[in-house]
Amino acid sequence: MTYNVSGMDCGACAKTIEKAVRMLPGVQSVKVQFSTGKMKVAAKEASQLTIIPKTVSKLGYSAVELPGNGETYVVEGMDCGACAKTIENHLRKIPEVKHIEVNFSTGKMQIDHEADKETIIREVQKAGYKAELSSKRNPSDPEEKKSFDFGSISVAGSGILLVLGFGLSYTEIPSLVSVLLYALVMVICGYKPLKSAYYAVKSGSLDMNVLMSVAAIGAAIIGEWLEGAVVVWLFSLGAMLQMRSVNRTRHSIKELMDLAPPEAWVRKGGDLIKVAVEEVKLGDTIVVKAGDRIPLDGEVIKGESSVNQASITGESIPVDKTVNDNVFAGTVNENGTLEINVTKLVEDTTIAKIIEMVEEAQGKQAPTQAFIDRFTSIYTPVVFVLALLVIAVPPFFGFGTRSEWVYRGLELLVIACPCALVISTPVAIVAAIGNAAKNGVLIKGGTSLEIAGKISAIAFDKTGTITEGKPKVTDIRVCSGSQESLLEIAKTLEAYSNHPIANSIVAYADELNIHQLEGDKFQSIAGKGVSALIDGRTYFAGNVKLFNDLKVTIPPVIGDIQEQAKTIVIVGSRQAILGVICVEDTIRHITVKAIQQLEADGLKEMVMLTGDNEKTAALMAKKSKVNRYFANLLPEDKVTSIKKLQQEGYKTAMVGDGINDAPALATADLGIAMGGAGTDTAIETADIVLMADNLEKLPFTIKLSKKAITIIKQNIWFSILIKAAALVLIVPGWLTLWLAVLSDTGAAILVILSSLRLFKMK
Secondary structure, eight states, X not given: OEEXXXXXXXXXXXXXXXXXXXXXXXXXXXXXXXXXXXXXXXXSSGGGGTTHHHHHHHTTOEEEEOOSEEEEXXXXXXXXXXXXXXXXXXXXXXXXXXXXXXXXXXXXXXXXXXXXXXXXXXXXXHTTOEEEEOOSSOOOOHHHHHHHHHHHHHHHHHHHHHHHHHHHTTSSSOHHHHHHHHHHHHHHHHHHHHHHHHHHHHTTOOOHHHHHHHHHHHHHHTTOHHHHHHHHHHHHHHHHHHHHHHHHHHHHHHHHXXXXXXXXXXXXXXXXXXXXXXXXXXXXXXXXXXXXXXXXXXXXXXXXXXXXXXXXHOOOSOEEEOTTOEEXXXXXXXXXXXXXXXXXXXXGSHHHHHHHHHHHHHHSOOHHHHHHHHHHHHHHHHHHHHHHHHHHHHHHTTOSOHHHHHHHHHHHHHHHOOHHHHXXXXXXXXXHHHHHHHTTEXXXXXXXXXXXXXXXXXXXXXXXXXXXXXXXXXXXXXXXXXXXXXXXXXXXXXXXXXXXXXXXXXXXXXXXXXXXXXXEEEEXXXXXXXXXXXXXXXXXXXXXXXXHHTTOOXXXXXXXXXXTTOEEEEEEESSOEEEEEEEEEEXXXXXHHHHHHHHHTTOOEEEEEOSSOHHHHHHHHHHHTOSEEEOSOOXXXXXXXXXXXXXXXXXXXXXXXSSTTHHXXXXXXXXXXXXXXXXXXXXXXXXXXXXXXXXXTHHHHHHHHHHHHHHHHHHHXXXXXXXXXXXXXXXXXXXXXXXXXXXXXXXXXXXXXXHGGGGGOO
């Protein structure tokens, strides 16, 4: 059952609702998606779902059950947005259809209805297209290749007939033979467009099938059989080539779907059983051998290996995995055998979520696309009426012959088709978003893509974004004794603490194989440090304030280190200081390079946001190469910093972890979350998600967005100029009908090919 959920304002709200509904008796699975406001619930019995709206209401939200049977169909044969409108308008006239939305970009139809599946498929076929119910994995239909081959053969065969008829017209064979061949070409290539045109007119829309059909029939009526045949053949050829190119963009989703294997080896007692991934349950143990893809998200419970996570994060370097590490569906186990405890069902895996979000993103209209759609909805009928006036008015006043003006009117009808203009934006957006997804970047729609290309300032959260977010030992200063003895005492003191700094010291000592001493009477001194009895003497590890209270003399070297804005841990006794360990949250190795690339790409402001003091912030800003920073910030102060940048005239992006930085991400013109792999909240809340936990994909994302905007502008201007040139050529009578068709279909194909360049961007 699907519900519309209102009142959610972030991804955390979705998680709250999910947890509450999951606890209800009989509920088998629940999935709430913040970005769409939809909740899908499965229960053992339908009667167990009646309590759900009330439960959601208690949490402060509202849930309304969607009527009818919500399904998704894959539609073949659409080559522009007008086709989608024709299908929508036709199916809306069916009483059983409650809601329908057809998306040309993805080739999908979302429909809520009370009819049977066969009725929906049959009605789509009536409109001249082919539909099939989409499955979870959406495998390629074997019939698709067959039908595509038939289309290719019909276009090729018609082309031969067209050439044959044209050749025979120069012989002594009666001209009727050539006319019959031209008519045959028009029947073979024109049947489908004419059928689609009929249902388009019936549903009250003027698409290119209508315009081309009228032009071809008009040419036949005035005796221009060759022109009519060429018009229909060029139109069919163009439609076939357009479909090839458009399908290239749509296959980017299928490529993602094919990453996760359809079956998994599940351990049942002492046996391994191969089952479909849809049948695997939470808590099952799956076994993945070296070289195989991991079928489901889970946690390693046995084995060690390196896993190539390029399909999720875009990083080609394998990541070492051992017990308790998380792994993701679609990634490749490169070495040893892993036993994995399944933590997510097939529909909830990270890659399933990515596929769903990418499909949604590709379906969302960018501002440019929305404007063009509004423009063409006015442009096409206006030019259609103008063509009728061109046919009727001049002959009425005695200007030229009727056949001459009918011909020019037909040319104008062909020029009226705005296919290249309409297709100029969505194909580029689909290509860019598909390419980004394959490289570990999730862009949440055309609007986000366009904004990313206009960003002039980027604000980075420091901890976990610019830095690793994990303190590390950077250097050690020994004041008395040896470094080894200093680390032995430090490890012993810090081993019983869970503080991140203590953990970093213990980890550093472990790397050097430093032994832990016998300790006793461990004590935590709030806000200052720790103490313990070691070899009969009490030792301390802590800050300067701790040793000032102990009245121990602080060596000058410690003051020098503090000037470097490092965190220091002093180790000593009541008598003397043994040494100092310097701990620092280190800059990510890729951060400086990424920031320099962004500056080289024309971004004006690189800003760091941090809660650190002024001195530490200045040092980190210098190391990371940002040209500006805001220090001493609380979470709400980050919002103020973003607003300040916006007031200064910068189109601002905020880069954070997607959870703690949610207010700033929402305030910025563009929210970019780091480390989305496995982080549902990050995927839900941000406009763009860098699936890898580093900044190396950010320059690529900005470049891709700028390139997409450039290509969209080029496509739009090219489409407009082609139309303008054709209109100018109509006036002196230099434009032929077949040349008008060639300019229209040729422009559409060139626009698509231009957009496909975005797939090649690395």
